[in-house]
Amino acid sequence: MEAKEVKSTKRGISQQERQAHLNNWKISGKSKKEYCLEQGINYYTFMSWLTPKKKNKVVRSNRPRRLKVFQK
Numbered sequence: 001m002e003a004k005e006v007k008s009t010k011r012g013i014s015q016q017e018r019q020a021h022l023n024n025w026k027i028s029g030k031s032k033k034e035y036c037l038e039q040g041i042n043y044y045t046f047m048s049w050l051t052p053k054k055k056n057k058v059v060r061s062n063r064p065r066r067l068k069v070f071q072k
Contacts, residue, residue, distance in 0.1 A: 018049050 025035045025046075036043045 021046070022049060 021039065021041065025032065028035055030038070032046060033043055035041075036046050
């Protein structure tokens with residue numbers, strides 16, 4: 001029987017592990033900082049897990065806009 005491979009992020013923590021930490025923190029009743037210290041998780045990394053990333057970024061060009069010329 002083959003074990004199902006869990007997709008991990010570039011830092012080695014899978015999405016399932018992140019979600020498990022978030023669920024455990026909510027259940028624990030501890031502050032975010034306290035939970036992170038006990039689990040050995042960087043506080044700012046943990047905070048990034050709480051806020052969803054923006055998928056669509058607006059790319060703005062430095063080119064000047066063309067002005068429409070109206071003829072009379």
